[in-house]
Amino acid sequence: MTDRSPSATRPSRLARVRRRVSGALALGAALGIVGVGYTAVAAAASPGTGARAAAPAQESVDVRKGRQLFEQGCVTCHGQNLQGVRDRGPSLIGVGQAAVYFQVSTGRMPVTRQEAQVERKPPKYDLTETQQLAAYVQSVGGGPEIPKGDLRDGALAEGGELFRLNCASCHNFAGRGGALSAGKYAPSLNESTDEVIYGAMLSGPQNMPVFSDNQITPEQKRAIVNYVQTLKKSADPGGSGLGRLGPVPEGIVIWVVGIGALMAALLWIGAKS
Protein backbone atom coordinates (compact mmCIF):
# COMPACT_ATOMS: atom_id res chain seq x y z
CA MET A 1 0.00 0.00 0.00
CA THR A 2 2.80 2.45 0.77
CA ASP A 3 4.94 2.03 -2.34
CA ARG A 4 2.44 3.09 -4.95
CA SER A 5 4.05 4.67 -7.98
CA PRO A 6 4.31 8.46 -7.52
CA SER A 7 2.90 9.35 -10.95
CA ALA A 8 -0.35 7.53 -10.36
CA THR A 9 -1.14 8.88 -6.93
CA ARG A 10 0.51 12.30 -6.73
CA PRO A 11 -2.23 14.56 -5.30
CA SER A 12 -2.87 18.09 -6.45
CA ARG A 13 -1.43 20.99 -4.43
CA LEU A 14 -4.78 22.07 -3.17
CA ALA A 15 -5.55 18.58 -1.91
CA ARG A 16 -2.20 18.41 -0.12
CA VAL A 17 -2.84 21.71 1.66
CA ARG A 18 -6.31 20.57 2.61
CA ARG A 19 -4.97 17.33 3.96
CA ARG A 20 -2.35 19.05 6.05
CA VAL A 21 -4.88 21.48 7.50
CA SER A 22 -7.35 18.73 8.32
CA GLY A 23 -4.55 16.62 9.77
CA ALA A 24 -3.47 19.46 12.04
CA LEU A 25 -7.06 20.04 13.09
CA ALA A 26 -7.55 16.36 13.88
CA LEU A 27 -4.33 16.26 15.87
CA GLY A 28 -5.35 19.35 17.82
CA ALA A 29 -8.78 17.93 18.52
CA ALA A 30 -7.34 14.61 19.61
CA LEU A 31 -4.85 16.29 21.91
CA GLY A 32 -7.62 18.41 23.40
CA ILE A 33 -9.83 15.40 24.02
CA VAL A 34 -7.00 13.42 25.59
CA GLY A 35 -6.03 16.35 27.82
CA VAL A 36 -9.58 17.03 28.98
CA GLY A 37 -10.23 13.33 29.48
CA TYR A 38 -7.08 12.78 31.45
CA THR A 39 -7.73 15.79 33.65
CA ALA A 40 -11.20 14.49 34.39
CA VAL A 41 -9.89 11.04 35.23
CA ALA A 42 -7.07 12.42 37.34
CA ALA A 43 -9.44 14.75 39.13
CA ALA A 44 -11.67 11.82 39.99
CA ALA A 45 -8.70 9.80 41.22
CA SER A 46 -7.13 12.48 43.44
CA PRO A 47 -9.38 15.50 43.93
CA GLY A 48 -6.81 17.48 45.90
CA THR A 49 -4.28 18.05 43.16
CA GLY A 50 -5.83 16.77 39.97
CA ALA A 51 -8.14 19.65 39.15
CA ARG A 52 -5.47 22.18 38.34
CA ALA A 53 -2.58 19.99 37.27
CA ALA A 54 -1.87 19.31 33.62
CA ALA A 55 -1.51 15.73 32.45
CA PRO A 56 2.31 15.32 32.40
CA ALA A 57 2.69 17.09 35.73
CA GLN A 58 0.10 14.77 37.32
CA GLU A 59 1.99 11.76 36.07
CA SER A 60 5.18 12.91 37.66
CA VAL A 61 3.32 13.66 40.89
CA ASP A 62 2.14 10.03 40.97
CA VAL A 63 5.65 8.79 40.31
CA ARG A 64 7.12 11.15 42.91
CA LYS A 65 4.64 10.06 45.56
CA GLY A 66 5.22 6.48 44.56
CA ARG A 67 8.94 6.95 45.04
CA GLN A 68 8.34 8.39 48.53
CA LEU A 69 6.18 5.42 49.45
CA PHE A 70 8.73 3.04 47.97
CA GLU A 71 11.58 4.58 49.91
CA GLN A 72 9.61 4.33 53.14
CA GLY A 73 8.22 0.82 52.76
CA CYS A 74 10.01 -1.18 50.08
CA VAL A 75 13.71 -0.29 49.80
CA THR A 76 14.75 -2.59 52.63
CA CYS A 77 14.00 -5.64 50.56
CA HIS A 78 13.85 -4.41 46.98
CA GLY A 79 16.81 -2.01 47.05
CA GLN A 80 17.29 1.67 46.31
CA ASN A 81 17.14 1.16 42.56
CA LEU A 82 14.66 -1.72 42.53
CA GLN A 83 17.54 -4.07 41.91
CA GLY A 84 16.54 -6.36 44.79
CA VAL A 85 18.40 -7.34 47.95
CA ARG A 86 20.01 -10.73 48.25
CA ASP A 87 18.00 -13.16 50.42
CA ARG A 88 15.39 -10.50 51.08
CA GLY A 89 13.54 -9.49 47.97
CA PRO A 90 13.73 -9.87 44.19
CA SER A 91 14.54 -7.21 41.63
CA LEU A 92 11.56 -5.21 40.47
CA ILE A 93 13.11 -4.17 37.17
CA GLY A 94 10.67 -5.11 34.44
CA VAL A 95 7.92 -6.50 36.68
CA GLY A 96 5.68 -3.61 35.70
CA GLN A 97 2.49 -2.10 37.04
CA ALA A 98 0.67 -5.45 36.81
CA ALA A 99 2.89 -7.15 39.40
CA VAL A 100 2.86 -4.17 41.80
CA TYR A 101 -0.91 -3.83 41.60
CA PHE A 102 -1.43 -7.56 42.16
CA GLN A 103 0.98 -7.85 45.08
CA VAL A 104 0.11 -4.63 46.91
CA SER A 105 -3.65 -4.47 46.37
CA THR A 106 -4.10 -8.03 47.70
CA GLY A 107 -1.94 -7.23 50.74
CA ARG A 108 0.71 -9.80 49.79
CA MET A 109 3.29 -7.01 49.73
CA PRO A 110 4.73 -5.93 52.04
CA VAL A 111 5.37 -9.44 53.38
CA THR A 112 5.50 -9.99 57.11
CA ARG A 113 7.94 -12.90 56.95
CA GLN A 114 9.53 -15.24 54.46
CA GLU A 115 7.72 -18.55 54.23
CA ALA A 116 6.49 -21.07 51.70
CA GLN A 117 3.74 -18.84 50.42
CA VAL A 118 3.07 -15.13 50.64
CA GLU A 119 -0.55 -14.93 51.68
CA ARG A 120 -3.38 -12.58 50.89
CA LYS A 121 -4.09 -10.22 53.78
CA PRO A 122 -5.72 -6.81 54.27
CA PRO A 123 -3.81 -4.36 52.06
CA LYS A 124 -1.45 -1.91 53.75
CA TYR A 125 -1.72 0.74 51.04
CA ASP A 126 -4.98 2.18 49.77
CA LEU A 127 -5.87 2.20 46.10
CA THR A 128 -4.33 5.61 45.37
CA GLU A 129 -1.07 4.69 47.07
CA THR A 130 -1.01 1.34 45.28
CA GLN A 131 -1.38 3.09 41.96
CA GLN A 132 1.35 5.59 42.89
CA LEU A 133 3.70 2.75 43.82
CA ALA A 134 2.84 0.99 40.58
CA ALA A 135 3.44 4.16 38.60
CA TYR A 136 6.87 4.58 40.19
CA VAL A 137 7.94 0.96 39.55
CA GLN A 138 6.59 1.20 36.02
CA SER A 139 8.50 4.43 35.40
CA VAL A 140 11.79 2.92 36.54
CA GLY A 141 11.78 -0.59 35.14
CA GLY A 142 8.89 -0.84 32.71
CA GLY A 143 6.98 -4.05 32.26
CA PRO A 144 3.45 -5.33 31.71
CA GLU A 145 0.53 -3.12 32.66
CA ILE A 146 -3.07 -4.02 33.48
CA PRO A 147 -5.18 -2.25 30.85
CA LYS A 148 -7.90 0.20 31.85
CA GLY A 149 -11.55 -0.25 31.03
CA ASP A 150 -13.88 -3.23 31.16
CA LEU A 151 -11.83 -6.36 31.84
CA ARG A 152 -14.83 -8.67 31.48
CA ASP A 153 -15.44 -7.87 27.85
CA GLY A 154 -14.80 -11.38 26.54
CA ALA A 155 -16.60 -14.46 25.27
CA LEU A 156 -17.80 -16.52 28.21
CA ALA A 157 -17.57 -19.95 26.56
CA GLU A 158 -14.06 -19.32 25.27
CA GLY A 159 -13.08 -18.08 28.71
CA GLY A 160 -14.35 -21.33 30.20
CA GLU A 161 -12.35 -23.41 27.76
CA LEU A 162 -9.19 -21.40 28.41
CA PHE A 163 -9.76 -21.54 32.17
CA ARG A 164 -10.10 -25.31 32.16
CA LEU A 165 -7.02 -25.72 29.97
CA ASN A 166 -4.71 -23.24 31.69
CA CYS A 167 -6.01 -22.41 35.16
CA ALA A 168 -8.23 -25.18 36.52
CA SER A 169 -5.42 -27.66 37.13
CA CYS A 170 -4.14 -25.54 40.03
CA HIS A 171 -7.02 -23.21 40.91
CA ASN A 172 -9.76 -25.94 40.89
CA PHE A 173 -12.55 -26.13 38.34
CA ALA A 174 -14.59 -23.64 40.34
CA GLY A 175 -11.67 -21.34 41.14
CA ARG A 176 -11.41 -22.46 44.77
CA GLY A 177 -7.65 -23.08 44.71
CA GLY A 178 -5.67 -26.15 45.66
CA ALA A 179 -2.46 -27.47 47.18
CA LEU A 180 0.98 -27.39 45.55
CA SER A 181 4.25 -28.84 46.81
CA ALA A 182 5.88 -28.17 50.18
CA GLY A 183 3.25 -25.92 51.76
CA LYS A 184 2.65 -23.81 48.69
CA TYR A 185 -0.83 -23.52 47.24
CA ALA A 186 -2.79 -21.99 44.43
CA PRO A 187 -5.07 -19.47 46.15
CA SER A 188 -8.83 -19.31 45.82
CA LEU A 189 -10.11 -16.74 43.32
CA ASN A 190 -13.10 -15.91 45.52
CA GLU A 191 -11.93 -12.45 46.54
CA SER A 192 -10.03 -11.65 43.37
CA THR A 193 -11.10 -8.57 41.45
CA ASP A 194 -10.93 -8.29 37.67
CA GLU A 195 -7.66 -6.37 37.88
CA VAL A 196 -6.12 -8.88 40.28
CA ILE A 197 -6.91 -11.86 38.03
CA TYR A 198 -5.66 -9.98 34.97
CA GLY A 199 -2.52 -8.83 36.78
CA ALA A 200 -1.79 -12.35 38.02
CA MET A 201 -1.94 -13.73 34.48
CA LEU A 202 0.34 -10.97 33.22
CA SER A 203 2.92 -11.12 35.97
CA GLY A 204 2.89 -14.75 37.15
CA PRO A 205 3.21 -14.06 40.88
CA GLN A 206 5.15 -16.51 43.05
CA ASN A 207 4.93 -19.97 41.47
CA MET A 208 2.19 -19.20 38.98
CA PRO A 209 3.36 -19.42 35.38
CA VAL A 210 3.38 -16.19 33.36
CA PHE A 211 0.77 -15.85 30.62
CA SER A 212 2.03 -13.11 28.34
CA ASP A 213 -0.20 -11.30 25.87
CA ASN A 214 1.36 -13.30 23.04
CA GLN A 215 0.43 -16.58 24.68
CA ILE A 216 -3.04 -15.59 25.87
CA THR A 217 -4.23 -12.49 24.06
CA PRO A 218 -5.87 -9.59 25.93
CA GLU A 219 -9.24 -10.65 24.48
CA GLN A 220 -8.71 -14.16 25.81
CA LYS A 221 -7.63 -12.77 29.20
CA ARG A 222 -10.82 -10.71 29.41
CA ALA A 223 -12.77 -13.85 28.49
CA ILE A 224 -11.10 -15.73 31.35
CA VAL A 225 -11.84 -12.89 33.80
CA ASN A 226 -15.44 -12.84 32.62
CA TYR A 227 -15.72 -16.58 33.10
CA VAL A 228 -14.21 -16.56 36.59
CA GLN A 229 -16.38 -13.70 37.80
CA THR A 230 -19.52 -15.22 36.25
CA LEU A 231 -18.72 -18.55 37.84
CA LYS A 232 -18.41 -16.92 41.24
CA LYS A 233 -21.76 -15.17 40.85
CA SER A 234 -23.68 -18.13 39.52
CA ALA A 235 -25.88 -20.18 41.81
CA ASP A 236 -25.73 -23.82 42.83
CA PRO A 237 -29.03 -25.27 41.59
CA GLY A 238 -28.63 -28.45 43.61
CA GLY A 239 -28.74 -26.65 46.94
CA SER A 240 -25.60 -25.79 48.88
CA GLY A 241 -22.40 -26.02 46.84
CA LEU A 242 -20.40 -27.07 49.95
CA GLY A 243 -17.60 -24.74 49.00
CA ARG A 244 -17.58 -26.21 45.47
CA LEU A 245 -14.61 -28.29 46.49
CA GLY A 246 -15.88 -31.37 44.73
CA PRO A 247 -16.72 -34.91 45.74
CA VAL A 248 -14.79 -35.02 49.04
CA PRO A 249 -16.95 -32.60 51.06
CA GLU A 250 -20.03 -33.97 49.30
CA GLY A 251 -19.11 -37.48 50.42
CA ILE A 252 -18.40 -36.30 53.95
CA VAL A 253 -21.79 -34.62 54.18
CA ILE A 254 -23.60 -37.67 52.81
CA TRP A 255 -21.84 -40.07 55.17
CA VAL A 256 -21.80 -37.95 58.31
CA VAL A 257 -24.96 -35.86 58.06
CA GLY A 258 -27.15 -38.05 55.84
CA ILE A 259 -26.34 -41.46 57.28
CA GLY A 260 -26.07 -39.92 60.75
CA ALA A 261 -29.63 -38.59 60.48
CA LEU A 262 -30.85 -42.03 59.34
CA MET A 263 -29.11 -43.69 62.28
CA ALA A 264 -30.64 -41.20 64.70
CA ALA A 265 -34.09 -41.88 63.24
CA LEU A 266 -33.57 -45.63 63.60
CA LEU A 267 -32.46 -45.27 67.19
CA TRP A 268 -35.45 -43.06 67.95
CA ILE A 269 -37.87 -45.59 66.43
CA GLY A 270 -36.19 -48.38 68.40
CA ALA A 271 -36.41 -46.41 71.63
CA LYS A 272 -40.10 -45.62 71.09
CA SER A 273 -41.26 -49.24 70.57
Add this chain to the structure above:
Amino acid sequence: MSEFPPRAAGPDHLGGPAEPDLERLSVGERARLGAERDGVHIVHSRERHPVPGTKAERRAERGVALCFLLTFVATVAFTVIFIAAPWEFSLTDNSYAWFTPLLGVTMAIALAGVGVGAVLWAKWLMPEEEAVQERHEGASPRLERVTAAALLVDGLDQTGLARRSLLKRSLGLGLGALGVLAIVPLGGLVKKPRDELFTTPWKAGVRLVSFDGHPIRPGDLDPGALATVFPGVPGGARAPDAATMLIRLRPGQTVTRRAGQEDFGWNDYVAYSKICTHAGCPVSLYEQQTGRILCPCHQSQFQVQQDAVPVFGPAARPLPALAITVAEDGYFVAKGDYAEPIGPSFWERP
Protein backbone atom coordinates in the same frame (compact mmCIF):
# COMPACT_ATOMS: atom_id res chain seq x y z
CA MET B 1 -50.43 -86.75 45.74
CA SER B 2 -54.06 -87.66 45.97
CA GLU B 3 -53.46 -91.05 47.57
CA PHE B 4 -52.38 -89.30 50.79
CA PRO B 5 -55.00 -88.00 53.23
CA PRO B 6 -55.52 -84.18 53.24
CA ARG B 7 -53.69 -82.11 55.80
CA ALA B 8 -55.37 -81.52 59.17
CA ALA B 9 -57.48 -78.39 59.27
CA GLY B 10 -55.35 -76.58 61.86
CA PRO B 11 -51.98 -76.75 63.61
CA ASP B 12 -51.85 -79.58 66.08
CA HIS B 13 -51.29 -77.33 69.08
CA LEU B 14 -54.58 -75.52 68.56
CA GLY B 15 -57.31 -77.04 70.55
CA GLY B 16 -60.06 -75.11 68.73
CA PRO B 17 -62.77 -76.68 66.60
CA ALA B 18 -61.53 -78.07 63.28
CA GLU B 19 -64.50 -76.64 61.39
CA PRO B 20 -66.16 -73.84 63.41
CA ASP B 21 -69.54 -72.48 62.59
CA LEU B 22 -68.30 -69.59 60.45
CA GLU B 23 -71.74 -68.23 59.72
CA ARG B 24 -72.35 -67.36 63.35
CA LEU B 25 -69.07 -65.45 63.83
CA SER B 26 -68.71 -61.70 63.44
CA VAL B 27 -66.00 -60.18 61.17
CA GLY B 28 -63.80 -59.43 64.16
CA GLU B 29 -64.20 -62.95 65.52
CA ARG B 30 -63.35 -64.44 62.12
CA ALA B 31 -60.20 -62.26 61.95
CA ARG B 32 -59.14 -63.38 65.42
CA LEU B 33 -59.87 -67.02 64.53
CA GLY B 34 -57.58 -66.74 61.50
CA ALA B 35 -54.87 -65.20 63.68
CA GLU B 36 -55.20 -68.01 66.24
CA ARG B 37 -54.87 -70.61 63.47
CA ASP B 38 -51.57 -68.92 62.43
CA GLY B 39 -50.33 -69.06 65.99
CA VAL B 40 -50.95 -65.39 66.72
CA HIS B 41 -52.30 -64.72 70.20
CA ILE B 42 -53.74 -61.34 71.14
CA VAL B 43 -52.35 -60.75 74.60
CA HIS B 44 -54.07 -57.50 75.29
CA SER B 45 -56.40 -55.25 73.35
CA ARG B 46 -58.05 -52.01 74.42
CA GLU B 47 -60.12 -49.36 72.66
CA ARG B 48 -58.35 -45.98 72.86
CA HIS B 49 -61.61 -44.15 72.90
CA PRO B 50 -64.21 -46.47 74.55
CA VAL B 51 -66.80 -43.69 74.42
CA PRO B 52 -67.07 -42.45 70.83
CA GLY B 53 -67.19 -38.73 70.09
CA THR B 54 -65.22 -37.43 73.06
CA LYS B 55 -63.25 -34.22 72.76
CA ALA B 56 -59.97 -36.15 72.86
CA GLU B 57 -61.03 -38.43 70.03
CA ARG B 58 -62.13 -35.52 67.85
CA ARG B 59 -58.83 -33.77 68.52
CA ALA B 60 -56.89 -36.86 67.50
CA GLU B 61 -58.99 -37.21 64.37
CA ARG B 62 -58.33 -33.59 63.44
CA GLY B 63 -54.61 -34.09 63.94
CA VAL B 64 -54.52 -37.01 61.53
CA ALA B 65 -56.66 -35.12 59.04
CA LEU B 66 -54.22 -32.20 59.27
CA CYS B 67 -51.39 -34.48 58.14
CA PHE B 68 -53.35 -35.57 55.07
CA LEU B 69 -54.29 -31.97 54.34
CA LEU B 70 -50.61 -31.08 54.52
CA THR B 71 -49.98 -33.67 51.83
CA PHE B 72 -52.64 -32.06 49.66
CA VAL B 73 -51.24 -28.54 50.15
CA ALA B 74 -47.66 -29.65 49.52
CA THR B 75 -48.68 -31.48 46.37
CA VAL B 76 -50.45 -28.37 45.08
CA ALA B 77 -47.38 -26.31 45.94
CA PHE B 78 -45.16 -28.82 44.12
CA THR B 79 -47.32 -28.58 41.03
CA VAL B 80 -47.41 -24.78 41.11
CA ILE B 81 -43.63 -24.57 41.57
CA PHE B 82 -43.06 -27.10 38.82
CA ILE B 83 -45.17 -25.10 36.39
CA ALA B 84 -44.51 -21.52 37.40
CA ALA B 85 -41.15 -21.19 39.16
CA PRO B 86 -38.12 -20.05 37.11
CA TRP B 87 -35.93 -23.02 36.27
CA GLU B 88 -33.87 -21.99 33.28
CA PHE B 89 -30.22 -21.09 33.79
CA SER B 90 -29.66 -17.38 33.79
CA LEU B 91 -26.50 -15.32 33.99
CA THR B 92 -28.20 -12.37 35.64
CA ASP B 93 -30.86 -13.88 37.91
CA ASN B 94 -29.97 -16.63 40.33
CA SER B 95 -33.53 -17.38 41.48
CA TYR B 96 -33.59 -20.52 39.31
CA ALA B 97 -31.35 -22.10 41.93
CA TRP B 98 -34.38 -22.48 44.23
CA PHE B 99 -36.28 -24.63 41.75
CA THR B 100 -34.82 -28.04 42.61
CA PRO B 101 -34.59 -27.55 46.40
CA LEU B 102 -38.21 -26.32 46.55
CA LEU B 103 -39.44 -29.29 44.53
CA GLY B 104 -37.57 -31.58 46.90
CA VAL B 105 -38.92 -29.92 50.03
CA THR B 106 -42.54 -29.91 48.87
CA MET B 107 -42.34 -33.52 47.72
CA ALA B 108 -40.81 -34.52 51.05
CA ILE B 109 -43.61 -32.76 52.94
CA ALA B 110 -46.22 -34.46 50.76
CA LEU B 111 -44.80 -37.94 51.35
CA ALA B 112 -44.17 -37.33 55.05
CA GLY B 113 -47.77 -36.12 55.48
CA VAL B 114 -49.17 -39.46 54.32
CA GLY B 115 -46.69 -41.46 56.37
CA VAL B 116 -46.99 -39.49 59.58
CA GLY B 117 -50.79 -39.39 59.21
CA ALA B 118 -50.96 -43.17 58.88
CA VAL B 119 -48.75 -43.73 61.91
CA LEU B 120 -50.71 -41.24 64.03
CA TRP B 121 -53.99 -42.82 62.93
CA ALA B 122 -52.75 -46.16 64.26
CA LYS B 123 -51.35 -44.67 67.44
CA TRP B 124 -54.15 -42.27 68.32
CA LEU B 125 -57.35 -43.85 67.02
CA MET B 126 -57.04 -47.58 66.44
CA PRO B 127 -57.32 -50.03 69.38
CA GLU B 128 -54.21 -50.47 71.44
CA GLU B 129 -53.22 -54.07 70.88
CA GLU B 130 -50.39 -56.40 71.78
CA ALA B 131 -50.03 -59.75 70.01
CA VAL B 132 -47.45 -62.54 70.01
CA GLN B 133 -46.86 -65.15 67.34
CA GLU B 134 -45.37 -68.56 68.06
CA ARG B 135 -42.39 -69.75 66.14
CA HIS B 136 -43.16 -72.50 63.67
CA GLU B 137 -41.45 -75.85 64.16
CA GLY B 138 -37.90 -76.16 62.87
CA ALA B 139 -38.30 -78.65 60.01
CA SER B 140 -41.25 -79.77 57.92
CA PRO B 141 -42.89 -83.03 59.05
CA ARG B 142 -41.05 -86.16 57.96
CA LEU B 143 -43.87 -87.15 55.63
CA GLU B 144 -43.51 -83.90 53.63
CA ARG B 145 -39.73 -84.16 53.45
CA VAL B 146 -39.83 -87.77 52.19
CA THR B 147 -42.48 -87.12 49.56
CA ALA B 148 -40.79 -83.94 48.26
CA ALA B 149 -37.47 -85.75 47.83
CA ALA B 150 -39.22 -88.66 46.14
CA LEU B 151 -40.82 -86.23 43.66
CA LEU B 152 -37.41 -84.99 42.51
CA VAL B 153 -35.83 -88.45 42.26
CA ASP B 154 -38.90 -89.80 40.47
CA GLY B 155 -38.68 -87.02 37.89
CA LEU B 156 -35.03 -87.75 37.23
CA ASP B 157 -35.80 -91.45 36.87
CA GLN B 158 -38.52 -90.74 34.32
CA THR B 159 -36.09 -88.85 32.04
CA GLY B 160 -33.99 -92.02 31.89
CA LEU B 161 -30.82 -89.94 31.97
CA ALA B 162 -28.76 -92.73 33.52
CA ARG B 163 -29.78 -95.09 30.70
CA ARG B 164 -29.66 -92.78 27.68
CA SER B 165 -25.98 -91.95 27.44
CA LEU B 166 -26.33 -90.49 23.91
CA LEU B 167 -28.71 -87.83 25.21
CA LYS B 168 -26.54 -87.21 28.24
CA ARG B 169 -23.45 -86.62 26.15
CA SER B 170 -25.11 -84.58 23.43
CA LEU B 171 -26.81 -82.40 26.05
CA GLY B 172 -23.47 -81.89 27.81
CA LEU B 173 -21.86 -80.91 24.51
CA GLY B 174 -24.65 -78.49 23.64
CA LEU B 175 -24.72 -76.83 27.05
CA GLY B 176 -20.95 -76.58 27.09
CA ALA B 177 -20.99 -74.85 23.71
CA LEU B 178 -23.69 -72.50 25.02
CA GLY B 179 -21.38 -71.53 27.86
CA VAL B 180 -18.63 -70.74 25.40
CA LEU B 181 -21.13 -68.62 23.49
CA ALA B 182 -21.26 -66.25 26.47
CA ILE B 183 -17.49 -65.87 26.44
CA VAL B 184 -17.00 -65.47 22.69
CA PRO B 185 -18.18 -61.82 22.48
CA LEU B 186 -15.57 -60.89 25.10
CA GLY B 187 -13.00 -61.73 22.45
CA GLY B 188 -13.89 -58.46 20.76
CA LEU B 189 -12.41 -56.66 23.75
CA VAL B 190 -9.11 -58.45 23.52
CA LYS B 191 -6.71 -56.42 21.41
CA LYS B 192 -2.99 -56.68 21.19
CA PRO B 193 -1.52 -53.22 21.28
CA ARG B 194 0.56 -52.46 18.23
CA ASP B 195 2.28 -49.20 17.51
CA GLU B 196 -0.30 -46.93 19.10
CA LEU B 197 1.20 -47.24 22.57
CA PHE B 198 4.69 -46.56 21.28
CA THR B 199 4.03 -43.66 18.92
CA THR B 200 2.24 -40.33 19.04
CA PRO B 201 1.24 -37.90 16.26
CA TRP B 202 4.50 -36.00 16.82
CA LYS B 203 6.91 -36.29 13.89
CA ALA B 204 9.92 -34.39 12.69
CA GLY B 205 8.81 -31.00 11.40
CA VAL B 206 5.33 -31.05 12.99
CA ARG B 207 4.52 -27.63 14.42
CA LEU B 208 3.75 -27.02 18.07
CA VAL B 209 0.31 -25.40 18.13
CA SER B 210 -2.06 -24.19 20.83
CA PHE B 211 -5.41 -25.92 21.36
CA ASP B 212 -7.03 -23.58 18.83
CA GLY B 213 -4.36 -24.28 16.22
CA HIS B 214 -2.10 -21.24 16.50
CA PRO B 215 1.59 -22.01 15.92
CA ILE B 216 3.97 -20.86 18.66
CA ARG B 217 6.99 -18.61 18.22
CA PRO B 218 9.85 -18.24 20.69
CA GLY B 219 8.64 -14.73 21.56
CA ASP B 220 5.19 -15.88 22.59
CA LEU B 221 6.08 -17.12 26.06
CA ASP B 222 7.60 -15.05 28.82
CA PRO B 223 10.23 -16.59 31.09
CA GLY B 224 8.42 -18.74 33.64
CA ALA B 225 5.55 -19.54 31.29
CA LEU B 226 3.85 -22.82 30.55
CA ALA B 227 1.79 -23.54 27.46
CA THR B 228 -0.03 -26.75 26.60
CA VAL B 229 0.77 -27.50 22.98
CA PHE B 230 -0.44 -30.08 20.51
CA PRO B 231 0.94 -31.42 17.23
CA GLY B 232 -0.12 -29.27 14.28
CA VAL B 233 -1.69 -32.14 12.37
CA PRO B 234 -5.40 -32.84 11.77
CA GLY B 235 -6.91 -34.11 15.02
CA GLY B 236 -3.73 -33.24 16.91
CA ALA B 237 -5.50 -31.35 19.68
CA ARG B 238 -7.80 -34.33 20.24
CA ALA B 239 -5.09 -36.98 20.24
CA PRO B 240 -5.05 -38.59 23.69
CA ASP B 241 -1.29 -39.08 23.77
CA ALA B 242 0.03 -35.88 22.22
CA ALA B 243 -0.57 -33.16 24.84
CA THR B 244 2.78 -31.58 25.63
CA MET B 245 3.92 -28.90 28.04
CA LEU B 246 6.07 -26.23 26.45
CA ILE B 247 7.92 -24.48 29.26
CA ARG B 248 10.09 -21.39 29.05
CA LEU B 249 12.56 -21.52 31.93
CA ARG B 250 13.28 -18.54 34.12
CA PRO B 251 16.67 -16.90 33.82
CA GLY B 252 19.18 -19.05 35.69
CA GLN B 253 17.22 -22.28 35.41
CA THR B 254 18.90 -24.99 33.35
CA VAL B 255 18.00 -28.57 32.60
CA THR B 256 20.50 -31.38 33.07
CA ARG B 257 19.53 -33.74 30.29
CA ARG B 258 20.04 -37.46 30.29
CA ALA B 259 22.62 -38.88 27.91
CA GLY B 260 21.60 -38.72 24.26
CA GLN B 261 18.99 -36.03 24.82
CA GLU B 262 21.26 -33.07 25.44
CA ASP B 263 19.91 -31.17 22.42
CA PHE B 264 16.20 -31.78 23.03
CA GLY B 265 15.53 -28.23 24.24
CA TRP B 266 15.78 -24.96 22.35
CA ASN B 267 17.53 -22.13 24.21
CA ASP B 268 15.44 -21.66 27.38
CA TYR B 269 12.51 -23.69 26.05
CA VAL B 270 11.86 -27.30 27.03
CA ALA B 271 8.97 -29.61 26.16
CA TYR B 272 7.73 -32.57 28.18
CA SER B 273 4.78 -34.92 27.85
CA LYS B 274 1.79 -33.71 29.84
CA ILE B 275 0.72 -37.27 30.66
CA CYS B 276 1.86 -38.64 34.00
CA THR B 277 4.00 -41.77 33.86
CA HIS B 278 2.11 -43.20 36.82
CA ALA B 279 -1.57 -43.31 35.90
CA GLY B 280 -1.86 -41.02 32.89
CA CYS B 281 -3.34 -37.92 34.51
CA PRO B 282 -2.54 -34.49 33.03
CA VAL B 283 0.40 -33.08 34.99
CA SER B 284 0.16 -29.36 34.50
CA LEU B 285 0.48 -27.93 37.99
CA TYR B 286 3.72 -26.15 37.16
CA GLU B 287 5.57 -24.16 39.81
CA GLN B 288 7.59 -21.73 37.77
CA GLN B 289 10.00 -20.71 40.55
CA THR B 290 10.84 -24.17 41.85
CA GLY B 291 10.51 -25.84 38.46
CA ARG B 292 8.31 -28.58 39.81
CA ILE B 293 5.46 -30.19 37.91
CA LEU B 294 2.77 -31.73 40.09
CA CYS B 295 0.29 -34.39 39.20
CA PRO B 296 -3.11 -33.69 40.79
CA CYS B 297 -4.21 -37.33 40.93
CA HIS B 298 -1.60 -38.98 43.16
CA GLN B 299 0.72 -36.10 44.04
CA SER B 300 3.69 -37.19 41.96
CA GLN B 301 6.20 -34.38 41.50
CA PHE B 302 8.66 -34.00 38.65
CA GLN B 303 11.71 -31.72 38.69
CA VAL B 304 12.19 -29.95 35.39
CA GLN B 305 15.79 -28.95 36.08
CA GLN B 306 16.65 -32.64 36.50
CA ASP B 307 15.04 -33.59 33.20
CA ALA B 308 11.59 -34.08 34.77
CA VAL B 309 12.58 -36.98 37.00
CA PRO B 310 10.03 -37.91 39.66
CA VAL B 311 11.11 -36.53 43.05
CA PHE B 312 7.99 -37.39 45.02
CA GLY B 313 4.97 -39.64 44.77
CA PRO B 314 4.21 -42.91 43.03
CA ALA B 315 5.49 -42.09 39.53
CA ALA B 316 8.61 -44.12 38.75
CA ARG B 317 9.79 -42.78 35.41
CA PRO B 318 10.59 -39.24 34.25
CA LEU B 319 8.23 -37.45 31.90
CA PRO B 320 9.34 -38.14 28.31
CA ALA B 321 10.97 -35.14 26.66
CA LEU B 322 9.99 -33.89 23.21
CA ALA B 323 12.87 -32.67 21.05
CA ILE B 324 12.02 -29.23 19.72
CA THR B 325 13.63 -26.65 17.52
CA VAL B 326 12.63 -23.54 15.61
CA ALA B 327 11.99 -23.93 11.90
CA GLU B 328 13.13 -21.46 9.28
CA ASP B 329 9.76 -19.74 9.34
CA GLY B 330 10.30 -18.91 13.02
CA TYR B 331 7.79 -21.33 14.56
CA PHE B 332 8.48 -24.17 16.96
CA VAL B 333 8.52 -27.65 15.42
CA ALA B 334 9.22 -31.08 16.85
CA LYS B 335 12.45 -32.81 15.86
CA GLY B 336 10.73 -36.17 16.03
CA ASP B 337 8.43 -38.31 18.11
CA TYR B 338 9.04 -38.92 21.80
CA ALA B 339 12.08 -41.08 22.36
CA GLU B 340 10.09 -43.46 24.58
CA PRO B 341 6.42 -44.40 25.07
CA ILE B 342 4.50 -41.72 26.93
CA GLY B 343 2.19 -42.24 29.87
CA PRO B 344 1.81 -45.13 32.30
CA SER B 345 3.56 -48.47 32.04
CA PHE B 346 2.10 -51.40 30.11
CA TRP B 347 3.09 -55.04 29.73
CA GLU B 348 4.86 -54.79 26.40
CA ARG B 349 6.82 -51.68 27.38
CA PRO B 350 10.51 -52.42 27.00
